[in-house]
Amino acid sequence: MDVVQIVAIGLMATVLIGVLKSQRPELAVLLSVAAGVILFLLVLGKIGSIVGVITDLSNRAGISMVYLGTIMKIIGIAYIAEFGAQICRDAGAGAVATKIEFAAKILIMVLAVPIVVAVLQSLLKLLGEAG
Amino acid sequence: MEVIRNLVQSLVIIIILAMFLEMLLPAGQMRAYVKMVMGLLVIIAVIQAVGSMARWSFEEIPALVAGTGDGGGQLPEILEAGKRISARQQELGIEQYRQGLAQQVTALVKLNQGLPLLDVEVSVESDSGSPDFGQVKEIILTVSDNPKQTSPAPGGTEPVEEVSPVTVQIGSSETPEREEAVPPQAAAGIVDVLTNFYNIQPEQVIIIYR
Numbered sequence: 001m002d003v004v005q006i007v008a009i010g011l012m013a014t015v016l017i018g019v020l021k022s023q024r025p026e027l028a029v030l031l032s033v034a035a036g037v038i039l040f041l042l043v044l045g046k047i048g049s050i051v052g053v054i055t056d057l058s059n060r061a062g063i064s065m066v067y068l069g070t071i072m073k074i075i076g077i078a079y080i081a082e083f084g085a086q087i088c089r090d091a092g093a094g095a096v097a098t099k100i101e102f103a104a105k106i107l108i109m110v111l112a113v114p115i116v117v118a119v120l121q122s123l124l125k126l127l128g129e130a131g
Numbered sequence: 132m133e134v135i136r137n138l139v140q141s142l143v144i145i146i147i148l149a150m151f152l153e154m155l156l157p158a159g160q161m162r163a164y165v166k167m168v169m170g171l172l173v174i175i176a177v178i179q180a181v182g183s184m185a186r187w188s189f190e191e192i193p194a195l196v197a198g199t200g201d202g203g204g205q206l207p208e209i210l211e212a213g214k215r216i217s218a219r220q221q222e223l224g225i226e227q228y229r230q231g232l233a234q235q236v237t238a239l240v241k242l243n244q245g246l247p248l249l250d251v252e253v254s255v256e257s258d259s260g261s262p263d264f265g266q267v268k269e270i271i272l273t274v275s276d277n278p279k280q281t282s283p284a285p286g287g288t289e290p291v292e293e294v295s296p297v298t299v300q301i302g303s304s305e306t307p308e309r310e311e312a313v314p315p316q317a318a319a320g321i322v323d324v325l326t327n328f329y330n331i332q333p334e335q336v337i338i339i340y341r
Contacts, residue, residue, distance in 0.1 A: 050151075050155070053151065054148065054151060054152065057144055057147060057148040057151065058148060060141075060144045061141050061144040061145045061148060061176050061180075062141060062176070062179060062180065062183075063145075063148070063172065063175070063176050063179075067172050067175065068172075070168075071152065071168065071169060071172055074164075074165050074168050075152075075155055075156065075157075075165055077161075078156070078157045078159075078161035078162070078164065078165045079157050079161075081161055082157045082158075082159040082160075082161055085159070086159075101159075101160055101161070104161060105161070105164055108161070108164045108165065108168065109164070111168070112167070112168040112171065115168060115171045115172060115175065116171060118175050119171050119174050119175055119178070122174075122175055122178040122179065122182065123178060125182065126178055126181065126182050
């Protein structure tokens, strides 16, 4: 059972971080990062099947793969930013966490610009045809 | 119908995709931003699906009207084809109306008077520009001289005229009187019924004896 392994790794990391936090706070942060990376690698192989289903659905719906790729990138940016911001908060650097989130929001907006433009173009085209 | 089916199919897939992607979203502050971009994606997909249906409508309807199938008809041709189809439909409608009236007259004659009716012909005003469009112009009833001869039933065989019994009288020179074909009261009565029923003048009902 993968979930048992994941929960076990998470619990061990939590106990170790609790012990190290009082003795060696810098190592506690490193341990937190390592636990996060291990958990991510454990589920990395299963993400492929999810992406396959999403790609199939988008093909059926006639959605361009460019838009789907953008959405995937945005979801990835959001996860990585959340991951980094949480680690920063755990380390007591709340200000840095806020900056990471801000940067992630800007990046998401930049990636969303082509989609916004496509929505506008589609709406204008549809209104032009109807008129 | 096929286009609507495809549109509904696309919308269902888009909704499922949106739900699937929403489950992947992170739980923190980034969720709202990603959700907004995903909403835009769903809007694009829906607009594309609706737009494809709109394009189909604009391209296919002229082809259907013009009957060419290539969809490249010009507007005057399309309008001309529309007028032709409209005139044809009107002609068919008037013909159906005329046949219905003839059946009504047949039923009225048979029910009320029992005339030996052979045929009914109804003519109506077919000029759409006339104020009397659709009104009954003339009703021509063809009746038999012989009261026992009636029109054949639909799908039936031709009626056979009955032969009157032959009597041989020796030593008598009197010839028997010929039976009156249709009593004039009956003809006047059916004219009265039809004029009242269809609000027409008695001159518009013509009875032909055959």
